[in-house]
Amino acid sequence: MPDFELGKFIRQLRDAALEADAREKVRELMHDMFQDPEAIKAAMPVYENDDELLFEDDSISIWNVRFPPGTHVPPHDHQTTATIGVYDGAEDNHFYLREPGQLVYKTSRRVGPGDVIALKPDGIHSVEAADGKPCRGIHVYLAALTSIERSLFDWNSGVACRYTDENYELMKRVSA
Template sequence: MPFDLDRFLADCSDAAEAGHPRALREVVARAVADPEALMARLGEPQRAGVTKLLHRPGLTVLNLAWGPGMTIMPHNHRMEAVIGLYSGREDNIYWRRIETEDGPRIEAAGAKSLGARECVPMGRDIIHSVTNPLNKLTGAIHVYLGDFFAAERSEWEPETLTEQPYDVVKNVGLFEAANRRLAQA
């Protein structure tokens, strides 16, 4: 059965408006359950990057492609989210805030590896880092219960694990660097 993008986005909107993150997870899980149909509609990932499928104040739906070996440092979203993979693999490390003699930091608190057809909800306070451990692109649908692009977020410096404002330009650059490596391969 073909993937109906309009129906998927309408279902995401209905779940978001009803305030039901669990229902949103079910919508995303249904979408990634048939990766071939999803890719027939959206296309197979060719480049690392982020494509907006829907963007409004209460809901953002993205088609995201992680480059081979790409890593995004620890960051938060400050909104609930559901992540579903339709190709490749995404390794998440979850972090928690701690107080140290040198001030606030984060420390690893768990991990979850996702593959195609898998889906995970993320609470509004989750801090995570993401790595594509494969030598190929990873495709994922990311649904955020909020305006992903307007939210003030934080990221944590990878070496010191200290909090700083999320740097959109730096993170877009990580996707472009992954594309340069992909072109050289």
């Protein structure tokens, strides 16, 4: 795929989200574009906010996400397919399953420059920047994420609560 241009990439993602096989189309686009993470890093603005909404409509929500070192984002779901590509630094993704009365840790994956992962709507992960360095990536959701009701999960019991800024602040951890 040619050089990265944010506006064009957003248009391509928007078109892909309208296809019948949107999940696969978005994943292909992300994989192709993230083959050259340096090109993305060079082209992306440095945003003031950690979470910067780049585009959203009913079919897609596209974000630039920066994870600052030291904060461990609590376990949560997305209630829609999430496709995540990293272009700067690395994020450690920890995956969980809910079992009666507990949240069970399953596995972890480090997602570094050029890597793309996809999570199913009910997939649960917690996320933190790796190696004490900030991490930046593009996160794509196949719905209007800002209006979706989704959950945070208690680190131990797995009890769900609404994903709100207030609950997020109460449940976030300092990275080990």
